[in-house]
Amino acid sequence: MDARPLTLAERLYLPGLFRGLRLTLALLFRRKFTRQYPEEPLPRTLATKGQPRLVQNEDGTVRCVSCGLCEYVCPAFAIRIEGHETDRPIQREPRAFDIDMLKCILCGFCEEVCPEEAIYMSDELELADFSRAAHLYTLPRLLRPAKTAQPRLLYARRLYDRWRKPSSTPSP
Ligand code: SF4
Ligand code: SF4
Numbered sequence: 001m002d003a004r005p006l007t008l009a010e011r012l013y014l015p016g017l018f019r020g021l022r023l024t025l026a027l028l029f030r031r032k033f034t035r036q037y038p039e040e041p042l043p044r045t046l047a048t049k050g051q052p053r054l055v056q057n058e059d060g061t062v063r064c065v066s067c068g069l070c071e072y073v074c075p076a077f078a079i080r081i082e083g084h085e086t087d088r089p090i091q092r093e094p095r096a097f098d099i100d101m102l103k104c105i106l107c108g109f110c111e112e113v114c115p116e117e118a119i120y121m122s123d124e125l126e127l128a129d130f131s132r133a134a135h136l137y138t139l140p141r142l143l144r145p146a147k148t149a150q151p152r153l154l155y156a157r158r159l160y161d162r163w164r165k166p167s168s169t170p171s172p
Helices: 014-028 069-073 109-113 146-161
Strands: 052-056 079-085 092-100 119-121 143-145
Touching: 052 146, 069 079, 069 109, 109 119, 109 146, 119 146, 143 146
Parallel strands: 052 143
Antiparallel strands: 052 119, 079 092
16 A cells, blocks of 8 residues: 655654653743752652661660671662670670662661661762772761651551561551
């Protein structure tokens, strides 16, 4: 079957051109979504999944008991833990706890699996430095006071409780 011959307007791409112009004009007056980052910071809520951080108890000790579950589930192999024995009742604590932020994909599995609520997804989003080594966060850089972590930990507890109690609904 022979194709329909193109009109003069079609050969000059005019229909497509006018469709494009109409769309541009329509969008010109809509509300703009462009964010002037970093002058205009990203919104953060309890649901924000930023970089993982560790909880430091009020007495200065690390809440982590070095069980290794987060290291085991981390799909990016970003976590490395070196545990040792301690005289405290928890018996074990990390001597070293590293997270390679360049490998971390912010999935939140470590937060979800931790039996002690010792690691959580913070609302810290910015990550920029001049070397790969600077992105390897060691224990002192990962620790955040329990008071800072508490709102997210409570939110996460409600969130993951969904799998245990189907009727409960998380609210941000
Ligand atoms: S957020 Fe995901 S990728 Fe990042 S350290 Fe935790 S488990 Fe690993
Ligand atoms: S799962 Fe929690 S308690 Fe276990 S090693 Fe990771 S942060 Fe520590």
